[in-house]
Amino acid sequence: MNLVRRIGVLTGGGDCPGLNAVIRAVVRAATAGPRSVEVVGIEDGFDGLVGDDSAPRVRPLTAAGCRGILSRGGTILGSTNRGNPFAYPVRQPDGAIVTMDVSDRCLARIAALGLDALIVIGGDGTLAIAHDLALRGANVVGVPKTIDNDLSATDVTFGFDTAVHVAVEALDRLKTTAESHDRMMVMEVMGRYAGWIALHAGLAGGAHAILIPELPYELGTLAAHLQRRAASGANHHLVVVAEGARPQEGELSFASDIQASPGALRRLGGAAATVAKGLEPLGIETRTLVLGHLQRGGTPTQRDRLLATAFGARAMELVWAQSFDRMVCLRGTTFGDVPLADAVGQQKLVEPNGELIRMARSIGIGFGA
């Protein structure tokens, strides 16, 4: 009989509101009932397991130790993208850094820690590592984490609601200045490949145009949209731009550069600055704001806390059921799980002709395309 006595938890990748809520739910679910098990927190993601230290960096996690973290942003375990066990940078005697597969060490340390299961909370990259470890025999359960909400295997991920919340609060503030001073405000939100944050924030925040990576924009179309607004009496414009939004090829004198080189957009000052520059001929006084890390940190919204809590509790159900190499997810109003193999690498993008875009267009929002 294969009893669970001790489990590990780790968080990997960028910051995301709700990580602590997952950790807390896992710990409580592991310890609240009659079959209470020990929980060990791995520090700094996979680096805590395979780092050069003589031993893994871990700490015991108890319900008492998790008090108060439900509403706290960040992660008490630290998080990083360093430490991929399958491609770990190892310094050679001659000083050179060589990337090596140290997954044996990783598995050995999981065994040495006596972990009967490992719950891995992370984005696509972290979950891919988790799946590879599972293929090598580790008892892993994945919990998806992406602010961008661009994972196809779940309807929604925690952190997304908070990011949109922050973006809409910002739009609410920018709006009054735009109105009072006849201005255009161009606000850049996260979303390198997927425009979900931009689309939701724009719809909820009353944006007049939304630019997303899935719909490369034509500057002339965008300008015409804003001019029509002005002609009908609007004295101000709110434009939400995903960081990955870019002009159609050939549209701007610099657009071909952007197509040619991934860094070109950044060199131009980012997506918002590119739009503002491109709209200069309109002669509207314009201000840009790049929300940046405001979207990733701080107290999660209640919805993200609930989602993260349910994901944590569901992950522990998979552990009890010895159902490994799977990821928890939400479908409709039901919490379920899918094979990790089906979850990783499947990006969910905004459909250019999908329902939300169609509705947004119907209420007069422009997409510059």
Next chain:
Amino acid sequence: MNLVRRIGVLTGGGDCPGLNAVIRAVVRAATAGPRSVEVVGIEDGFDGLVGDDSAPRVRPLTAAGCRGILSRGGTILGSTNRGNPFAYPVRQPDGAIVTMDVSDRCLARIAALGLDALIVIGGDGTLAIAHDLALRGANVVGVPKTIDNDLSATDVTFGFDTAVHVAVEALDRLKTTAESHDRMMVMEVMGRYAGWIALHAGLAGGAHAILIPELPYELGTLAAHLQRRAASGANHHLVVVAEGARPQEGELSFASDIQASPGALRRLGGAAATVAKGLEPLGIETRTLVLGHLQRGGTPTQRDRLLATAFGARAMELVWAQSFDRMVCLRGTTFGDVPLADAVGQQKLVEPNGELIRMARSIGIGFGA
């Protein structure tokens, strides 16, 4: 050919954050495109259509007139439960008030106003009236509105997210006092028949016990749960109580009264006071808070704004498609619609043995049953 040239919008029932966002979306969707139609706002729900005034109380709605209302709570049209056209109180010559069917007058006024369609935003009662008018030939589209999120025909309704948001913000505030002063805080939230607000707020706000109407509580079970918490070192307790939560019959000396008479709970000071009184023997210093109308008013969350906007845009799609006697809804991530007949009267309650309750129990939350 049956073109749409003019539509009406009305809001009925209690307050709910997002009503204005629906109105704005309807108006923008009706007027933004090439097939722009006139929109008429009916004031004060059905009372504006059938009231004793010589004419209906209406006002034109334009996109310009709807500027700034996306984020505003309440409804610019007024809202009330008065004015049921099928049971309207009419004063007789002798001074007596008699309830009469004045639906003929209602239909006549819809015709006189030249409304090719009427979008009705309201709760179960209001939508039932809308359906009855549809049966009598009116071109109505329904938009569901319930803070309690207890409509089975849609996964979620706008207003609910805001109510939970307000409740969780309150729990966050109460928590620090409870911790610092070794207290029990009992917070009462809305939910006369359905415990959704209590359940979501309790999960997201870190409650230690949640009492909902679907699971009548046993005081001894609840007390034992809190005593176990105290025994394991917890110095404080957060209890969330739905206004409709009540003890099991026979459990309290006054419980049989509560079962016998719907007003008994209120006479005892409400659900929270009843719980606090019942737990007095525990000897824990206890404070109660009744959130009341804080949950119904004010700025909607971004999620409610998005949901309300999408509902409004979808309602207008039904109008363009001449698809009447239907209600818009959300299923998973898809906005759709259902026959009004299938939507009204179908309450969605928390399943006592369902997924959320099971998860909540697994992380140590008590339900007193």
Next chain:
Amino acid sequence: MNLVRRIGVLTGGGDCPGLNAVIRAVVRAATAGPRSVEVVGIEDGFDGLVGDDSAPRVRPLTAAGCRGILSRGGTILGSTNRGNPFAYPVRQPDGAIVTMDVSDRCLARIAALGLDALIVIGGDGTLAIAHDLALRGANVVGVPKTIDNDLSATDVTFGFDTAVHVAVEALDRLKTTAESHDRMMVMEVMGRYAGWIALHAGLAGGAHAILIPELPYELGTLAAHLQRRAASGANHHLVVVAEGARPQEGELSFASDIQASPGALRRLGGAAATVAKGLEPLGIETRTLVLGHLQRGGTPTQRDRLLATAFGARAMELVWAQSFDRMVCLRGTTFGDVPLADAVGQQKLVEPNGELIRMARSIGIGFGA
């Protein structure tokens, strides 16, 4: 030479946002510089010093241990009104409880702990004890704490800004419902003797009438004010009531009871319920909300964090200067200090004919008197 090597900190009385910010500032000021001293936290106010335990309940406080508490409500030290060293309840051999002076034990324990100074954070009662201990030789510095802002020795106290903030957020929410549904909302805020919270919240939240203890109200005057509003087209009313607001004697049939017995107001359901009941003849649909503990807990506003931080730093300056039996304060924009003897027992009430009341009246706010 009388060097400081070790100090103590305690928090007494009810909850107040900013307590932790004071503690953190004290600890950082005590430990940041070259003349770093040890800081000991006394738990549960004076009860931690004089309680029946064999030793005082204390814990070391370090800068690292205070990380993250700046924005946290409550107090990490616990707080209570129990434990007055000059009137401590002691159980006699025969089982009777007798109130005794145990200040000798208190002073002895301060000495035994090696405390060269004791920083006492508390309200009027707690500071009076601090002063009495100073008279008996203890090196105490006081930091004022009152949500009600009713201390005459300082322009403002931390916690007040947060309480007003919470009250105004609530008014913002109630307002939209009041407007949409033609209602009167009566909201009760803290303030048993002083109407500062009610006055500030009412002014900032757009109240139409404000009732404060300093101005007992006449129901007829209040009703006439609201009727004038209604006559000029207002469909709703927001009334803010301090918990200590009460009708003038003889004004209500039950007013004489209220004058005669301090508990009568509470027995009537509190100040808001009394007003609502008294205004029933107006026939306006009315809802009441008692904010209660929402005002005392949770994250302090930035202003309260700054104020509390400055108070803590200033308290430590007094310790370095060996300037004891004094309380820190703010006058205008200058942080200073006053003798504790001058600070305690001096309540600052709203002047019935003062500037703020005059301005409030000038913009149409009624006071029912």
Next chain:
Amino acid sequence: MNLVRRIGVLTGGGDCPGLNAVIRAVVRAATAGPRSVEVVGIEDGFDGLVGDDSAPRVRPLTAAGCRGILSRGGTILGSTNRGNPFAYPVRQPDGAIVTMDVSDRCLARIAALGLDALIVIGGDGTLAIAHDLALRGANVVGVPKTIDNDLSATDVTFGFDTAVHVAVEALDRLKTTAESHDRMMVMEVMGRYAGWIALHAGLAGGAHAILIPELPYELGTLAAHLQRRAASGANHHLVVVAEGARPQEGELSFASDIQASPGALRRLGGAAATVAKGLEPLGIETRTLVLGHLQRGGTPTQRDRLLATAFGARAMELVWAQSFDRMVCLRGTTFGDVPLADAVGQQKLVEPNGELIRMARSIGIGFGA
């Protein structure tokens, strides 16, 4: 006898939360009492008075028309820095733009509008114009408006509290990411000449270093401060930078450029980017955030609403008293007024050796100097 029958209100300069609250208070104070007067709103600041239109751009302001604006950011009157009557750009027949004194036209239009007084809400530049108009006979009352709180004639101005509130909310969000990911966050706030926002936000938000214009920083001193923090175990740093903060001359290779040219800081990407770049040698992963217009717009805090309301009511008291060429102000807890001549051009800067800096240093905050 010189009765007041009609007054004007205008708002000038940049956006500032609380402008609408002042307008509302003026209108209510002007119309609530028995000596009710008409209020006329001038649109777009002085440009509405002296613009090229055939008539001034004005609109009547009533109490009903001001409903709901107390909590709304921006200004319903529009605001701009255009339209200085003493230096107005006039296009000549040959197409050239020549700056001319059109104050005669301004005074004539004030007279033609029948304004017995003009309340001017604005910053230093706008108030200087107001004073100059007063010298030419106009009955003006000034209301100070500056987000930066850098006016010496008043203890505090509305808008400042909101700006600090927004900055501290942002710090709260950035903090969790900094902690979880071992990062330095450099946040840039407003304050070209005065560091008040940076200082207050840094103190209330738990910053570890604050850079302000009044204390040009030495990069080595700043780096040493952060290294001491790291040596004592701190894994993250929060740095708040005023937009006008700059390195001491000679300190950076590019510092002499900054001293030489006011635009150099901007060309380097702003104050935060300059700091981040200068600290690169420390090898700490660093992110920057420029808060920008987030600080100027949106709902004012309750304190700013109260302050703005009191300023508006006090301005109207000056009008009733025929006390012109004066500006309202707050000293301690008293609302008063000063001659406009004494108010304009008197900037209030942070004292480098003042109380707040001293306290901030005492709790371990570094200033890089």
